[in-house]
Amino acid sequence: MSVRRLTSDQPESFAFTPENLDWANAQLKKFPEGKEASAVIPLLWRAQEQHGGWLPEPAMRVVADMLNMAYIRVLEIATFYTMFNLSPVGTHFVQLCGTTPCWLRGADDLKEVCRRVIGEPGELSEDGQLSWIEVECLGACVNAPMVQINDDYYEDLDAGTFEQILHKLRNGEEVAVGPQVDRQLSAPQTGLTTLTGVTNGHAPDMSFDEAPEGGGSEEQAGNAERPQALDGARAQGADDLKRISGVGAKIEEILNGLGIYHYDQIAQWSEANINWVDDHLKFKGRILREDWCSQAETLAEGGQTEFAENYDDDAKDDG
Ligand code: FES
Missing domain, CATH: 1.10.10 (Arc Repressor Mutant, subunit A)
Structure with missing residues (x-):
């Protein structure tokens, strides 16, 4: 050290x-x-x-x-302990993981962005908004390369997304934390490859009746219809779609971008709507597997799911 x-x-x-x-x-x-x-x-x-x-x-x-x-x-x-900073840090303090998994997945490119946008490690940017250091593994290797900025992790980065995040933070804009690609947490980026018969909260379907991942795409292509979209959330504000198991911050952002803000919208999706969203998010059957529509229906009626209950408890603890 x-x-x-x-x-x-x-x-x-x-x-x-x-x-x-x-x-x-x-x-x-x-x-x-x-x-x-x-x-x-x-x-x-x-x-x-x-x-x-x-x-x-x-x-x-x-x-x-x-x-x-x-x-x-x-x-x-x-x-x-390197958790203690012995000199001033930026309003947005970047800890960039340079350990092997992150390094293999492009941490050097992220360092290059830091040098260009912020300056040398430990230096404050001219406006005092940003500073960065390199750190050892932050325990999020499955989503490499990643950085921690203040208390949040930003994962599955590349030079482009990372630079955008820095600019947004500097401008006071909101940035979704977590994986910056379309996957939930550390789930496989190309969709599940094991336990594909598991639906949320139910026993695995071992009948092998379900088409394999990626199968049935022709049928799907012919039976896909965009669900009804809203121009914006209704007056009471958007529902927290992350209370649906399978929807993370990034996916919620994409759904909002597609005009989907409320549980009742998702609850009403037809099979063709599900196919369209599935195709759009490149999820290959995940919406059905995770039973988003039933979850959304329960939540739309003011009910509670086990996942939403845990999510609410976590949010309370964080708060
Ligand atoms: S190597 Fe980067 S988080 Fe573990």
Whole structure:
């Protein structure tokens, strides 16, 4: 690991906000008396978040005093763990994975984009909006190459999509996180190749009656009709289509682009509509397999599915 030094340009002091101080004191109570030092990483992390994404030296002293630790011990921790930034970072801080799977899949191209759009690693862009560093594996190798920007992962990137993301973030535009190609999470990019008889929540169909992936395309081509589209979401706002198992952020964006905003629209799709959307998304039977229409019908009626319930719980936890 390379030497990590504190930036010479340090603020004179640091103090937790009252809310963060309450939070920090609550953390201390989680540990037995005399073992409060165990809270050092969460406290440093909270200090970093409060300080715009980097950890100034006065904050390390504040944390050390709170935990009754020698300053040098806290400095050792802050300089050892690369999660702590020791100099200012951009509003959008890019951590680019350069480890083997990402490297094999084009991480060097992404680095080139960083150099061109932002500057050298660790440098702030001129407008202070962006900075980047290279990091080791971020555990999303199946969606290589990928980067983390602040708290979000952007995956299945190439130079073009990545540069677009940087420009959008810089301009304050919304960007869908996760895979930047048409696949859900880390599912095979060309559609499922195993357990193709599994439908959401039901036992696998082992009858092998279903046409293989890609089969029946001629019939499908002759029986495909675009579903009715809306110019925009209705007054109450678009439904969260990600509550349907099989629809991720990227697919939701595409569906919205096709004029599909609401559960009841999907619930009404005919077989020909499903074929059309399937073809359009290159999903090859996935809508039927995952039973989007039944899920959408339940949700349109105000009901709940197991997937939506878990999704809602996760959203609450994140919130
Ligand atoms: S190698 Fe890049 S996320 Fe694992």
